[in-house]
Amino acid sequence: MTSTTTAKLAEAFTSNRAEQMPLDVTREFILPPFLPRINLDRDRKSLRIQGGRGCGKTIFIRHLCHPTQLSPQKTDIDSVVLGRIGLYWRSDTAFCGLMKPGWLGDRDADSAFSHYATLVILTEVASFLDALARAPLKDGPIQLHQTNLSVVTAEYFDGRIERFGQIRDFAKVERIRLERWLQNPKLDRPQFLRYEDLLQDIAEDLASHDPRLSDLFFRVFVDEFENLEVNQRRLVCDAVKHAKARYSVNFAMRRHAVNDFETSANEQVVEVHDVRTIDIELLLEQVPEDFKLLASELLLLRLHEKGIRMPTTYFNYSKLSDPAFLEERLSETYRRHVVEFAETVFPGWDGPSIAEKVLQDSALRNRLSQLIRGALKKHPSSGALTEDDFLDHSKPAASVVTGCILHRKRHRPDEVIQWFREYDKGNDANPFKGWIENNLYGALFYLYIGLPQRPNLLYSGFDRLCTLARPNLRVFVELCRAALTQSLDGSAKGDLLSHGLPVISPEAQAEAARSVSESILLEQVPNLGTQGEKLAEIARRLGRLFETAHRRPSQSEPEINHFSIEDAGKVQLNAETLELLREAKVWSVLYEEKDTKNKSDYSIAHTDLVPNPMFSPYFGISYRKKRKLTLDASQVNTIFTGTGSQFESLLRDFNRKWDVGQEDPEHGQLFQ
Amino acid sequence: MSVIFPELDLIPNGSRQIYRERSDIAFVGTPVDERGRYSVELAKANADRTVHCRYDHLGFSFHLGDDVVRIDELADYADDIAVRRILIDATTLDFPELLLLSRTYLHDTDLGYLYIEPTEYSELIGPAYPRTFELSTRFQAFQAIPGFSPELHAERHAYLAACIGFESTRLRRLLAEDEGHFIDRLGMVFGVPPYQVSWEMQSLLHHADVIEEQGPQTDILFAAANNPRSTFECLQTLYRALPHDGSQLLMLGAFGSKPTSIATALFACTHRDTRVVYDFPTQKHDRTRGVGPVHYFMARVTA
Numbered sequence: 001m002t003s004t005t006t007a008k009l010a011e012a013f014t015s016n017r018a019e020q021m022p023l024d025v026t027r028e029f030i031l032p033p034f035l036p037r038i039n040l041d042r043d044r045k046s047l048r049i050q051g052g053r054g055c056g057k058t059i060f061i062r063h064l065c066h067p068t069q070l071s072p073q074k075t076d077i078d079s080v081v082l083g084r085i086g087l088y089w090r091s092d093t094a095f096c097g098l099m100k101p102g103w104l105g106d107r108d109a110d111s112a113f114s115h116y117a118t119l120v121i122l123t124e125v126a127s128f129l130d131a132l133a134r135a136p137l138k139d140g141p142i143q144l145h146q147t148n149l150s151v152v153t154a155e156y157f158d159g160r161i162e163r164f165g166q167i168r169d170f171a172k173v174e175r176i177r178l179e180r181w182l183q184n185p186k187l188d189r190p191q192f193l194r195y196e197d198l199l200q201d202i203a204e205d206l207a208s209h210d211p212r213l214s215d216l217f218f219r220v221f222v223d224e225f226e227n228l229e230v231n232q233r234r235l236v237c238d239a240v241k242h243a244k245a246r247y248s249v250n251f252a253m254r255r256h257a258v259n260d261f262e263t264s265a266n267e268q269v270v271e272v273h274d275v276r277t278i279d280i281e282l283l284l285e286q287v288p289e290d291f292k293l294l295a296s297e298l299l300l301l302r303l304h305e306k307g308i309r310m311p312t313t314y315f316n317y318s319k320l321s322d323p324a325f326l327e328e329r330l331s332e333t334y335r336r337h338v339v340e341f342a343e344t345v346f347p348g349w350d351g352p353s354i355a356e357k358v359l360q361d362s363a364l365r366n367r368l369s370q371l372i373r374g375a376l377k378k379h380p381s382s383g384a385l386t387e388d389d390f391l392d393h394s395k396p397a398a399s400v401v402t403g404c405i406l407h408r409k410r411h412r413p414d415e416v417i418q419w420f421r422e423y424d425k426g427n428d429a430n431p432f433k434g435w436i437e438n439n440l441y442g443a444l445f446y447l448y449i450g451l452p453q454r455p456n457l458l459y460s461g462f463d464r465l466c467t468l469a470r471p472n473l474r475v476f477v478e479l480c481r482a483a484l485t486q487s488l489d490g491s492a493k494g495d496l497l498s499h500g501l502p503v504i505s506p507e508a509q510a511e512a513a514r515s516v517s518e519s520i521l522l523e524q525v526p527n528l529g530t531q532g533e534k535l536a537e538i539a540r541r542l543g544r545l546f547e548t549a550h551r552r553p554s555q556s557e558p559e560i561n562h563f564s565i566e567d568a569g570k571v572q573l574n575a576e577t578l579e580l581l582r583e584a585k586v587w588s589v590l591y592e593e594k595d596t597k598n599k600s601d602y603s604i605a606h607t608d609l610v611p612n613p614m615f616s617p618y619f620g621i622s623y624r625k626k627r628k629l630t631l632d633a634s635q636v637n638t639i640f641t642g643t644g645s646q647f648e649s650l651l652r653d654f655n656r657k658w659d660v661g662q663e664d665p666e667h668g669q670l671f672q
Numbered sequence: 673m674s675v676i677f678p679e680l681d682l683i684p685n686g687s688r689q690i691y692r693e694r695s696d697i698a699f700v701g702t703p704v705d706e707r708g709r710y711s712v713e714l715a716k717a718n719a720d721r722t723v724h725c726r727y728d729h730l731g732f733s734f735h736l737g738d739d740v741v742r743i744d745e746l747a748d749y750a751d752d753i754a755v756r757r758i759l760i761d762a763t764t765l766d767f768p769e770l771l772l773l774s775r776t777y778l779h780d781t782d783l784g785y786l787y788i789e790p791t792e793y794s795e796l797i798g799p800a801y802p803r804t805f806e807l808s809t810r811f812q813a814f815q816a817i818p819g820f821s822p823e824l825h826a827e828r829h830a831y832l833a834a835c836i837g838f839e840s841t842r843l844r845r846l847l848a849e850d851e852g853h854f855i856d857r858l859g860m861v862f863g864v865p866p867y868q869v870s871w872e873m874q875s876l877l878h879h880a881d882v883i884e885e886q887g888p889q890t891d892i893l894f895a896a897a898n899n900p901r902s903t904f905e906c907l908q909t910l911y912r913a914l915p916h917d918g919s920q921l922l923m924l925g926a927f928g929s930k931p932t933s934i935a936t937a938l939f940a941c942t943h944r945d946t947r948v949v950y951d952f953p954t955q956k957h958d959r960t961r962g963v964g965p966v967h968y969f970m971a972r973v974t975a
Contacts, residue, residue, distance in 0.1 A: 014887075023826075090853060092824045094816040094949065103732045103818060123825070175823060183819045184744050523881060527844040530813055 009502060012302040013481035021059065023067035023088070026074060029059055030297050030320040033290040033330055034283040040064070043276075044084065044217055046240045049252040051280035052588035053528070054474030057252045060280060061221045062088060063321070066128045070135035077137045079212035087124040089117075090223040098182040100229055108185070110264070111192045113232045116178060118195035119171045121220060125202060126168035128218075142210050150205045156198045158191070164206075196239065203246035218247035226257035226586075237263045241274050255281065256585040256592075284471035291470045292463070293335050296342035298473060299480060303345075308501065314338060339462070345501050346483070346509055348461015351440045355396035357457060358447055365391070367450050371403035371553060381412040389417055398423045398432050401439045404446065404555035441622060442558020445550050449620040455510035459617045468513060468613050468623050472588070475516070475614050482512035510617075517617035528587040534580055535589045541639045541647055542611050543619035548651060549629065550621050552658045559622035562610040563629045565636050572633035577640040581609075588612055593625075673942040674908075677901045679784075679970035688717050690968045695719040695784055696755040699773055701726065701764035704955045707788040707963045711763035714966070715786055719759050727768040729815055729952050734772060743772055743818060750776045757782040762934055767926040767950055768817055771937040775819065778941050778973050785934050785969040789867050789898065791962030793838070807839060808953035814846060820940050820948035822921060824854040830947065831920050833859040833910050835895075835903060835928030835936060840878040842927040842951055847882070855923065858890045859910050863897025863929050867964065872897075895932065900969055903928075903935035911943060922946040931967070938971055 021028050040047075049057050062068055065086035070077060098104075099113040132142045145165030148154075154162060161170050177190040199218065207216045222228075222236055239249035241263050261269040269275050284291045297320055304310055304317050314337040319325035328334055349357065358364040372387035390402040398420055405411050423432045441458065448456040458464065469476035486508040504512075521543075525536040542563070549560040565573070573581075584590040591610045613623040631639075638650045654660075683690050698719030703709040716722045726735045727743070734741045741749045758777050762770060762785045774783060793807065824830055832855045834843050847855065860879065866872040883890055893910070896902040911922050924940055924947065926933040940948050 092854065093849075094814055095821055095823045097816045098818055098821060102730065120825075175825075179823045183821065186744055519881075523844070524848070526841055527848040530811060532845065533841065 009303065009306050009308070010481050010484035012306040013477050013484065021062075023062060023065070024071045024073065025059055025062045025068050026071040026321055027317075029063040029068065030294060030301065031063075031323060031326055031329075032056075032060070032280075032283070033293050033326075034287070035323075035326060036330070037283065038278050040084070044219075044243070044248055046243060046248045046275045047219070047250040048275050048277045049221075049250070049280065050255050050277060051282075052255055052472065054472045054588075055280045055284070056473055057280060058090075058223055061086065061223060061252055064219065065221065066124075066131045070128075070131040070137075072134055072136060075136050077135060079137055079139075080215075082213055083215040083217050084219055085128065085217070086219045086221050087121060087128065088221055088223065089120050089124065091120075091228060093224070093227040095179075095182075096228060096232060099232065101231060104182075104185055106231075108189070109231055110235060112178065112182065113229075113235055114194050115174075115190065115192040117235070118193040118198060119175050119178065121195050121199055122167055122171040123175075124220075125199075125218075126171065129164055129167070137212065139212065142212065144206065144209055147209055150201075150208070153198075153201050153205045156193065156201070196242075196244065200244045200246050207246070216246065220247060220249045222249065222251040225251035225253040233258065233260075234262060234264045237261050237269045238265070240269050241267060243274075254586050255279065256582060281471040288466070288470065289335065292339055292342075292466050293329070294473065295466050295469070295476045296338045296462075297329075298477065299342050299345060300338065302477075302480070303501065315341070341501060343462045344503060346460070346462035346465055346504055348464055348506055348509070349457055351444065352397040352436075354444055354457045355400040355440065356393070358400055358444065359391065359393055359396050361454070363451055364447050364454065367447050368400060368403055371446075372406060374553065375403065375406035376413055379406070379413050381414045383414060385413050385417055390420060392420075395420070395423050397436045397440055400447070401432070401435050401443045404439055404443045404553065404558075405435055407554035408556055439555055439558055441624065441626075442550070442555040445559065445620065445622055446553070446555055449547065449550050452620060455507045455514070456617070456620060457506050457510055459513035459623075460506035460509035464623070465509065465513070468616065470613075472614075475520070478516045478519075479509075479512055482516045483509050486512045486515070513617040517614055520612075520614050521618050525587070525589060528589075529583060531580060531583050532587075535584055535587060538580060538584060538640055539589050539611060539615055543615055543621065544651060545629070545639070545654060546611075546621045547619040548654055548660055549658060551660045554659070557627050559624055559626040560629050561616065561622050561627075562608050562625060563631050563636075564606075564608050566630055566632045567606065569633035572637070574637050574641060577637050580640050674974050675904060675938045675942055675971050676974055677904075677969060677971055679968060680899060680901060681968045683966040683968055685966075687966075688714065690714060690718050690759075690786060690966070691784060691970070693757065695757045695759035696721065697753070698722045698759040698761060698786075699725050699765065699769070700761040701766065701769060703764050705790070705958050705960045707790050707960060708764045710963050711761050711786060711788045714788075715759055715761040718786075725765070725769055725773070727766075727772060729768065729812070729817070729950075732818060734769075746772060746776045755781055757784060759784040759786060762787040762930045766952075766955075767933045767937065768952070770930075770934055771817065771820065771940060771948065774934075774937045774971075775941045783938075783971045785900070785967075785971070787898075787930050787934070787967045787969070789964030789967070790960030791964045793960050794956065794958060807837075807956055807959045809956050810954050811842065811845065812952040814849065814949050814951050817948055817950065820946070822945060822947050824921075824947070828918060829856045829920050830854050830923035831857045831859065831910065831914060832923045832925055832949075833861060833907055834925035835861045835932040836863070836875055836879055837928045838875055838878060839927065839953075840882065842953075843879065843882060843925065845951065846925060846949060847886075856889070856920070858886050859893055860890060861893045861895050861903060861906055861928065861932065863932060864894040866897045867929070895935075897929040898931050898965075898967060900931045900935035900938070900971070903932040904939055907935065907939045911939075911946070924948050926950065931969070934969060934971075942973060 049060060051057050065088040069081045069085055099109050099116060101109045104112055129144055133145060135141050145163065147164050148162055149164060157170060161167065174190060181187050181190055203216050203218060207213045225233065225236065228236065236249060236251060263269065271277060300310060300315050301317050301320060314334055319329060358368065369387040369391065372390050376382040376385055376387065391399050402416065402420060405416060406413055419430050419432055423430055444458055448454060459468065465476065465479050469479060483504045487504050521536060521539055525539060526532045528535060546561045585592055589612055591612065593608045593610055608628055610625060616623040635650060638646050695718060698715040700712045700715050700722055703712050723737050728735060732743055734743050734746055755777070758781055760770060760773050760783065777783060836843065860883070862872060862875055864872045883892065893906050895906040914920050914922060924936050926936040940946050
């Protein structure tokens with residue numbers, strides 16, 4: 001593959017935000033595997049679509065809206081789609097900021113926002129009518145522009161318009177008037193409209209003009225709900241709470257960004273009763289295989305768009321957005337084939353194979369030798385044993401874990417060597433079996449962490465890239481782009497062709513993971529919300545803490561990469577820490593997960609706080625959720641809000657506790 | 673409407689007189705550094721009255737001495753006092769104050785701006801190159817300033833013309849928040865020539881990856897960091913190049929040097945179809961050191 005080809009392929013992954021995509025996402029959207037589980041056709045209840053940044057909320061909504069549902073790119077569209085047709089609304093946040101009580105007074109602020117909502121919805125209805133007029137519906141398009149409004153509908157417009165085709169201009173003129181008045185409320189106030197009855201009556205009116213519209217039902221989607229002002233969110237909640245026969249109001253938001261769903265009448269919007277939550281992240285987390293399927297299909301789709309011939313008949317891009325093929329896509333055979341091809345593009349090595357590579361790499365092998373030598377020196381029972389006795393190319397995994405095992409006081413070198421020598425004899429009682437199972441990854445991370453210039457092969461392979469990115473498809477796309485770009489750098493890394501697909505070497509993947517990790521941590525996180533810089537600093541501090549844990553020579557608790565807070569002390573978390581914790585969850589810097597294994601008897605921590613796995617390659621630490629650190633409130637306060645020197649002091653305490661620092665004098669701290 | 677700059681003066685070192693005629697009123701802010709304190713002193717010495725002012729973006733009000741005025745009543749407030757010439761201390765006042773004062777006194781008044789360069793910016797300990805200047809302690813969410821916030825929607829997007837300074841996080845945050853939804857093209861106006869040789873490189877290097885990310889959808893422009901006319905002309909060029917069907921408006925981001933903010937404010941005041949974005953930074957105490965060259969700019973609106 002030439003570097004020009006690779007560059008073109010990398011381009012396929014450069015535009016990765018739904019907002020940069022067209023309103024009609026027929027070609028971009030892949031029906032998610034979780035669709036049958038949420039069954040959107042079940043009812044017309046309001047939906048709350050939630051998930052972290054980049055998990056695909058916007059594209060999911062756009063797929064449900066009229067530009068996609070009535071896309072000219074489709075054929076023979078069943079009019080059943082008109083029974084749940086979406087109208088998209090993303091507010092101009094700063095403009096909405098003018099509809100605040102502080103500027104307009106309580107009453108006018110609310111009325112102005114309702115009026116604005118009405119005009120946005122009317123503009124969307126006008127676009128829906130345009131889409132309807134050119135939609136490839138089964139029995140042809142529905143042209144209603146010249147159709148007269150009913151007497152009831154016309155009344156809302158004060159006799160200013162007579163036909164459906166005039167709605168757009170009406171909304172446009174009113175938007176200009178509203179805009180002018182909001183800049184200077186001393187001007188004449190526009191005549192305010194409310195959409196509640198208006199939208200209901202327009203839908204009724206439309207439904208009477210064509211039998212295919214008889215079941216017409218609008219789903220109004222308010223994207224980025226969290227960015228609205230408090231009074232505006234209440235007005236949206238009013239509409240959610242009081243759905244009408246012909247429409248419902250739905251909203252999308254980042255997880256944790258809003259906790260209060262109160263209406264203007266101080267009622268709460270209640271899950272199940274008023275709203276159904278579709279948590280895209282949760283749905284993708286629950287079934288990791290689904291994320292892998294989506295990621296594989298996305299990869300193949302983007303490659304297909306760049307002219308790569310697909311090596312299998314199983315994959316056909318036109319199936320991806322067609323509900324008729326969803327069942328087939330969810331079959332085991334299809335999944336296996338598609339994922340297999342993604343694995344061809346992103347090959348990876350298993351743990352023992354990476355151990356083999358370690359023994360072949362002089363620098364990594366040297367580090368392992370030093371580790372073993374250091375341990376032998378400490379033990380009186382070492383006798384004449386040397387590190388070479390524990391390095392055996394025929395037993396790479398056992399060789400790699402030996403260094404850590406020997407650093408544990410309870411294991412005598414003269415015993416360990418016996419088990420090591422007999423490891424390949426097939427004795428099930430040989431402890432190396434368990435040691436490898438529990439320590440191989442930890443030992444490998446330990447070795448790589450001391451040599452940060454070496455691409456860590458534990459960050460390569462399709463499966464691992466999915467684990468790093470999950471549940472964020474945008475991150476996966478960034479990894480694809482970076483990996484293809486890395487392949488550009490050197491043909492030595494082996495960007496070969498297999499079955500017509502590009503193959504990215506594990507080394508290039510690992511380097512890509514490191515560069516994407518760095519870019520997210522240092523360039524993206526600091527710009528998230530108003531506290532981005534602080535969130536990035538917290539992520540850096542946590543990374544350094546876990547990196548220290550990974551440097552423990554004994555690896556007695558390998559792969560510590562997340563934490564929980566002692567329940568008893570939680571009340572001592574200061575207000576700023578609590579606010580930053582919330583922000584960190586909103587922006588997916590930290591994920592809150594249910595505690596699965598609480599090893600401490602006295603602590604009653606119920607939730608784990610897991611840094612975004614995508615930070616791991618930057619620090620060279622594990623991305624697998626294996627072990628956690630339980631911190632007390634004061635330690636958490638120090639990490640979140642302490643000064644630099646307070647944090648350094650905390651880190652030194654852990655260094656001492658974990659016996660880090662004496663083990664490898666030639667390698668200092670990596671990330672200051 | 674356009675703006676001319678009849679005076680773009682560099683005041684001789686140590687001179688207490690910044691213009692041959694005194695101003696009727698000087699508007700000053702709260703100094704946070706040495707040059708700010710000197711600037712307020714100088715403004716006081718060159719005007720008959722001095723009024724301390726501050727814009728409260730949460731309350732949409734303007735604090736003028738002991739008075740608090742809603743910003744849609746600023747013009748009435750100003751009408752009560754006849755003035756021919758005002759002096760705005762751009763060293764201590766921030767962009768929103770420059771914007772609102774300029775709008776209030778736009779007609780029939782000579783708008784004078786006093787600005788003093790620092791000799792150094794306070795710096796974060798970090799890599800020697802590029803240097804990271806530490807200027808603000810925090811930023812607010814981007815908020816509209818009434819009068820300068822036309823709506824953006826599916827049929828009207830924005831061309832963001834951002835005057836660039838040292839703090840790249842300001843532009844990045846705006847782009848991250850927008851996610852390409854309303855801003856479909858970016859013009860980055862770098863302050864070249866800078867106040868001091870090599871400062872432009874700090875600014876360019878801190879924004880290099882933004883340029884790379886935005887790719888071909890970015891225009892790179894240069895306007896002198898200490899000359900508002902240069903920036904004004906630059907904005908005018910961008911404005912004239914916009915499509916004439918109203919599908920794109922000019923969004924102005926004042927993230928650069930104060931003289932570029934003066935130009936941005938004047939441009940917004942004289943072009944109603946532009947939009948202003950601002951993030952209301954909290955300035956760090958002692959963010960700069962020393963008292964550098966003193967500038968006096970005079971602007972006058974023409975039909």
